[in-house]
Amino acid sequence: MKSYLPYLIATILVSCLFTLNVVKAQDFSLLEDQFAKSSILPKHHFGFSLYDLDSNRFVFGKQEDQYFTPASNTKVFTLFTALKTIGDSIPGIQYVQRGDSLIFWGTGDPTFLHPKLDTRRVYDFLKSSEAKLYYVPQSPSEPAYREGWAIEDYAYDYQPEVTGFPIYGNVVRFKASGKELIAVPSYFNGTIGLSDRSNTYFSVTRALNSNRFDRSVQSIPSGYSSSKPFIWSDSLLVKLLQDTLHKPIAVLPGYGKPVDIQVLYSSPRNQVLREMMLPSDNFLAEHLTMVAADIRYQGFYTDSLRSEIYNTYYSHFLDRIELRDGSGLSTYNKVSPRSLIEVLLKIRELIPDENQRYLFFPAGGVDGTLKNAYALDQGTPFVWAKTGTIHAVHCQSGYIVTRTGRRYAFSFLNNNFITSTSNIRKEMVRIMTFIRQNY
Numbered sequence: 001m002k003s004y005l006p007y008l009i010a011t012i013l014v015s016c017l018f019t020l021n022v023v024k025a026q027d028f029s030l031l032e033d034q035f036a037k038s039s040i041l042p043k044h045h046f047g048f049s050l051y052d053l054d055s056n057r058f059v060f061g062k063q064e065d066q067y068f069t070p071a072s073n074t075k076v077f078t079l080f081t082a083l084k085t086i087g088d089s090i091p092g093i094q095y096v097q098r099g100d101s102l103i104f105w106g107t108g109d110p111t112f113l114h115p116k117l118d119t120r121r122v123y124d125f126l127k128s129s130e131a132k133l134y135y136v137p138q139s140p141s142e143p144a145y146r147e148g149w150a151i152e153d154y155a156y157d158y159q160p161e162v163t164g165f166p167i168y169g170n171v172v173r174f175k176a177s178g179k180e181l182i183a184v185p186s187y188f189n190g191t192i193g194l195s196d197r198s199n200t201y202f203s204v205t206r207a208l209n210s211n212r213f214d215r216s217v218q219s220i221p222s223g224y225s226s227s228k229p230f231i232w233s234d235s236l237l238v239k240l241l242q243d244t245l246h247k248p249i250a251v252l253p254g255y256g257k258p259v260d261i262q263v264l265y266s267s268p269r270n271q272v273l274r275e276m277m278l279p280s281d282n283f284l285a286e287h288l289t290m291v292a293a294d295i296r297y298q299g300f301y302t303d304s305l306r307s308e309i310y311n312t313y314y315s316h317f318l319d320r321i322e323l324r325d326g327s328g329l330s331t332y333n334k335v336s337p338r339s340l341i342e343v344l345l346k347i348r349e350l351i352p353d354e355n356q357r358y359l360f361f362p363a364g365g366v367d368g369t370l371k372n373a374y375a376l377d378q379g380t381p382f383v384w385a386k387t388g389t390i391h392a393v394h395c396q397s398g399y400i401v402t403r404t405g406r407r408y409a410f411s412f413l414n415n416n417f418i419t420s421t422s423n424i425r426k427e428m429v430r431i432m433t434f435i436r437q438n439y
Contacts, residue, residue, distance in 0.1 A: 028060050034434050040427040044417035049337035053407040064337040065319055068413040071388030072280045073395045074328030080343050081309050083350050085292035092122040092266030096258055102131035106165025108290025111267040113168045119267050127245050134252040137234040138164045140300035148330030155206045157227035162286040164300055167240050174204050176224040181215055187243050277360050278368030282327035289326035317342045328388055340397040340411035358384040361398045382436045392416050394424045402439040
């Protein structure tokens with residue numbers, strides 16, 4: 001007698017698979033409902049993409065192929081570029097010894113005399129050298145302010161100039177010392193004047209086209225501190241170097257890099273990348289791009305680097321991308337949520353260990369720009385994502401782990417809203433928390 005057992009088993013398996021597919025459809029329809037009931041999202045341009053890292057497929061999207069200004073989500077692309085191009089340490093300077101002369105070039109290294117990142121390796125090397133010091137200037141392929149940057153932000157510490165040999169983070173730090181205002185580096189103490197404006201509170205401002213800093217006439221508040229970008233030049237760099245090294249430095253224009261050039265490394269790459277990503281440091285993002293370009297081309301050809309990275313890695317993306325800087329300050333940057341997912345996947349290929357990968361992203365409820373955005377769930381973070389905020393732009397892109405252990409990559413981009421950024425943030429947190437609890 002013919003056995004029907006194999007047919008019965010097959011029927012049950014098909015039925016189970018069908019049921020699972022129905023459940024998945026119902027689950028994502030519930031997520032669809034979360035978007036549909038939003039009173040915030042319909043009032044501006046938004047896009048969302050969700051990618052299942054376990055099944056390796058896009059599973060949900062809302063306008064995921066549309067284009068957005070990503071703000072500091074641009075740093076996710078910079079992270080990928082740095083991981084692909086820069087070794088485990090940042091090149092601090094390039095140099096060559098010629099007789100009694102030490103000739104050196106900048107590498108774009110942002111850590112030199114940086115208050116948080118400097119290892120003093122470059123400083124100690126130059127300080128201890130008994131040779132005559134010669135600095136060789138180099139001309140970058142792009143201006144100190146990238147295309148699409150807001151000129152009115154020149155006086156804010158989140159938009160320092162991009163230069164070949166940054167020093168002190170390319171900002172002056174002002175602080176109260178008793179009744180006095182002290183500048184670091186001290187060179188700028190001689191550039192402080194009194195403002196002719198009547199202010200209601202104490203402040204320090206900088207002129208647009210000079211390194212003159214004006215302070216209010218009011219008394220300096222106790223504990224006052226602020227940072228202002230300065231206008232960088234090769235001549236100013238040499239003055240600042242001489243002030244801190246206490247030795248003469250000559251400028252040697254046009255000296256070509258020889259084949260026996262050597263590299264002195266400064267800070268660990270991953271430490272600098274983490275500092276770029278968690279507090280969202282624009283200065284570090286732009287200068288890591290400079291470092292990467294100098295490694296690739298022996299010169300600061302950042303536009304060529306973006307073109308090469310695009311042609312090699314991004315030209316195969318589902319949607320075209322347009323990037324004009326490394327930090328996200330440029331409003332000319334345009335990407336889709338799907339493209340951000342795709343670069344997150346490339347970062348995952350480079351760092352398959354998720355615990356190591358998460359170190360480069362703010363953890364919701366724990367640190368960085370997401371410290372106060374999310375609550376811990378069951379005592380643990382569940383979102384690791386880069387944020388991005390400029391006027392009328394607020395974005396998050398990264399990774400999420402659900403209560404069931406399901407792992408996703410996501411990108412949530414918001415543009416052209418006139419409500420407060422906090423309202424947009426709360427709405428994103430609401431939806432991402434729903435995904436955490438229901439998938």
